[in-house]
Amino acid sequence: MILTVTLNTALDITYRVPRLTPHASHRVGEVTERPGGKGLNVARVLAALGRSVTVTGFAGGATGAALRAQLAEASRVRDELLDVAGPTRRTVAVVDERTGDTTQLNEPGPLISSAEWARFRTSYEELLDSADAVALCGSLPPGVPVGAYAQLVRAARAAQVPVLLDTSGEPLRRGIAARPDVVKPNADELAELTGSHEPLRATRDARRRGAHAVVASLGADGLLAATPDGAWQAAPPAPVRGNPTGAGDSAVAGLLAGLVDATPWPRRLTHAVALSAATVLAPVAGEFDAAAYEDFLAKVSVQERASAA
Amino acid sequence: MILTVTLNTALDITYRVPRLTPHASHRVGEVTERPGGKGLNVARVLAALGRSVTVTGFAGGATGAALRAQLAEASRVRDELLDVAGPTRRTVAVVDERTGDTTQLNEPGPLISSAEWARFRTSYEELLDSADAVALCGSLPPGVPVGAYAQLVRAARAAQVPVLLDTSGEPLRRGIAARPDVVKPNADELAELTGSHEPLRATRDARRRGAHAVVASLGADGLLAATPDGAWQAAPPAPVRGNPTGAGDSAVAGLLAGLVDATPWPRRLTHAVALSAATVLAPVAGEFDAAAYEDFLAKVSVQERASAA
Numbered sequence: 002m003i004l005t006v007t008l009n010t011a012l013d014i015t016y017r018v019p020r021l022t023p024h025a026s027h028r029v030g031e032v033t034e035r036p037g038g039k040g041l042n043v044a045r046v047l048a049a050l051g052r053s054v055t056v057t058g059f060a061g062g063a064t065g066a067a068l069r070a071q072l073a074e075a076s077r078v079r080d081e082l083l084d085v086a087g088p089t090r091r092t093v094a095v096v097d098e099r100t101g102d103t104t105q106l107n108e109p110g111p112l113i114s115s116a117e118w119a120r121f122r123t124s125y126e127e128l129l130d131s132a133d134a135v136a137l138c139g140s141l142p143p144g145v146p147v148g149a150y151a152q153l154v155r156a157a158r159a160a161q162v163p164v165l166l167d168t169s170g171e172p173l174r175r176g177i178a179a180r181p182d183v184v185k186p187n188a189d190e191l192a193e194l195t196g197s198h199e200p201l202r203a204t205r206d207a208r209r210r211g212a213h214a215v216v217a218s219l220g221a222d223g224l225l226a227a228t229p230d231g232a233w234q235a236a237p238p239a240p241v242r243g244n245p246t247g248a249g250d251s252a253v254a255g256l257l258a259g260l261v262d263a264t265p266w267p268r269r270l271t272h273a274v275a276l277s278a279a280t281v282l283a284p285v286a287g288e289f290d291a292a293a294y295e296d297f298l299a300k301v302s303v304q305e306r307a308s309a310a
Numbered sequence: 311m312i313l314t315v316t317l318n319t320a321l322d323i324t325y326r327v328p329r330l331t332p333h334a335s336h337r338v339g340e341v342t343e344r345p346g347g348k349g350l351n352v353a354r355v356l357a358a359l360g361r362s363v364t365v366t367g368f369a370g371g372a373t374g375a376a377l378r379a380q381l382a383e384a385s386r387v388r389d390e391l392l393d394v395a396g397p398t399r400r401t402v403a404v405v406d407e408r409t410g411d412t413t414q415l416n417e418p419g420p421l422i423s424s425a426e427w428a429r430f431r432t433s434y435e436e437l438l439d440s441a442d443a444v445a446l447c448g449s450l451p452p453g454v455p456v457g458a459y460a461q462l463v464r465a466a467r468a469a470q471v472p473v474l475l476d477t478s479g480e481p482l483r484r485g486i487a488a489r490p491d492v493v494k495p496n497a498d499e500l501a502e503l504t505g506s507h508e509p510l511r512a513t514r515d516a517r518r519r520g521a522h523a524v525v526a527s528l529g530a531d532g533l534l535a536a537t538p539d540g541a542w543q544a545a546p547p548a549p550v551r552g553n554p555t556g557a558g559d560s561a562v563a564g565l566l567a568g569l570v571d572a573t574p575w576p577r578r579l580t581h582a583v584a585l586s587a588a589t590v591l592a593p594v595a596g597e598f599d600a601a602a603y604e605d606f607l608a609k610v611s612v613q614e615r616a617s618a619a
Contacts, residue, residue, distance in 0.1 A: 014400075016402075016415055016417075018415070021332050021413075022413075023330050023332060023406070023411070023413050024406070024409075024411040024412065024413055025413065025414070026413075026414040026416065027413075027414060027415050027416065028416055028418065029415055029416060029417050029418065030418075032417050032418075062376075063372045063373070063375055063376035063379075064372070066372055066375075067371075067372035070372075091323075093402060093415075095415065097332070097333070100333075102332070102333040103333065104330075104332050104333055104334065104335075104336075105334070105335040105336060106325055106327070106336050106338055106402075106404065107335065107336065107337055107338060108325075108338050108341050109337065109338065109339075109341075
């Protein structure tokens with residue numbers, strides 16, 4: 002099975018209002034609620050592709066219970082989330098129906114105790130025994146050490162399980178030094194890590210920091226990969242209009258499937274870009290338009306870039 | 311015991327953000343969560359005054375479970391809320407720390423089935439058997455008939471239990487025609503009901519529509535009452551600065567206690583105004599500053615107005 006880790010899961014709530022006016026009172030017309038957090042989105046996409054997938058991380062309180070109930074309903078993902086004392090955070094997206102713009106309010110997440118973190122690492126190492134690959138996704142909740150992903154990368158390498166890291170800031174900086182197989186920063190995360198806004202240079206710089214391969218997600222420009230086998234850029238035939246939330250998570254799902262199957266990089270990137278573009282066409286993160294995915298597979302262009310450093 | 315009815319209970323969530331910017335993403339610094347809905351606030355104030363109090367209405371889903379757990383923790387209120395299939399609504403108040411202003415997002419509430427509504431009425435009539443007074447508070451959730459409060463007022467009168475109604479719009483218009491003992495509109499609700507913005511005229515007009523007594527809450531101007539015994543205005547010695555949320559609910563708590571004890575109107579209004587003003591000094595609805603309440607009791611002024619119509 003494929004394992005995804007989401008330490009800071011979230012109950013994602015979306016409110017639609019006719020118009021958002023600061024300091025006014027609003028009756029919310031439509032409320033939707035779904036299990037959130039990058040690793041959960043990755044897992045749902047992998048499950049929809051027919052992969053056996055397990056999720057772990059933390060869930061707690063009434064919001065955690067709601068998240069787990071909805072996860073069980075919505076997908077064939079195996080739930081190995083650990084119960085914690087603090088409540089799972091909510092994220093609230095307020096969609097202004099007049100402009101289509103979204104105002105986002107993100108709670109910080111529960112305070113994880115050191116005992117809970119120790120319990121997680123034990124459970125994680127047990128899950129690695131039956132994992133073909135593992136993805137470590139998203140932000141860290143309060144209380145989890147900033148070097149958490151470095152610890153989890155090292156444990157995966159010790160268990161000989163290929164590991165992909167998708168996070169940002171200091172957790173990325175520390176995690177990449179533990180030599181994960183793949184990191185997948187977006188353009189902002191890559192620039193923050195390397196100080197360079199030139200994607201090819203920054204991608205190669207990130208590789209030198211420890212990652213075996215770096216795949217940068219560049220929005221409408223697709224994916225740019227620096228790998229031991231070479232460097233490639235894969236892009237959809239034209240910019241895809243829709244809801245980009247979760248597009249990066251679907252790219253991670255494609256990269257993980259390719260990692261397990263040891264698919265050659267150009268083909269692996271094609272799948273990841275096609276999944277990502279098909280996700281932009283779906284209304285919510287963690288889902289994709291299956292027909293569009295098949296269609297994009299034939300249309301994604303892959304170009305080799307000057308040989309990797 | 312005193313019974314309060316809250317058909318559209320809410321889990322009240324407050325987010326503090328450094329500055330609310332539409333269409334941007336915000337990390338919420340501080341999250342607080344508490345049981346909400348007018349009737350629950352009234353009940354908590356009555357419980358703090360040492361009264362035996364029972365709450366009923368609807369609660370459902372993970373939000374309903376969280377609300378009930380917090381209610382049990384926070385107060386000595388007896389919980390007779392009915393479990394329903396739909397989830398209890400959330401309200402989200404986003405406080406801009408720069409200006410202190412609040413942006414409010416209110417979910418509509420669960421859809422109540424006709425079977426759930428019928429079950430409620432049976433349970434309500436049973437609770438009336440041991441009630442000394444009942445308050446009917448707040449908005450109606452979807453699915454509950456607009457004439458709901460008229461039905462509940464008639465049932466209370468049939469059981470010879472004094473009944474106070476605190477709602478707005480069409481549910482108030484229909485409910486008042488069923489002849490409740492007291493209605494407590496605020497200035498906007500009173501103007502909407504009667505078409506008049508002149509408080510004394512509007513209060514008397516509301517009485518003619520069926521209420522035995524009308525007590526209008528006029529913010530800093532206190533309470534204006536039109537009753538069979540006369541008309542009075544009771545006001546705090548000076549405008550009180552603070553958080554006015556829940557001030558009207560505390561006035562209802564004071565009026566209910568006076569209804570049960572058959573306190574003469576001037577004294578009854580004094581208690582209600584003092585409680586209301588002491589609530590403005592407390593940080594959240596459903597609580598009041600006990601020392602300030604005692605202090606206000608000696609300072610509230612009550613003036614008789616020209617004899618009631």
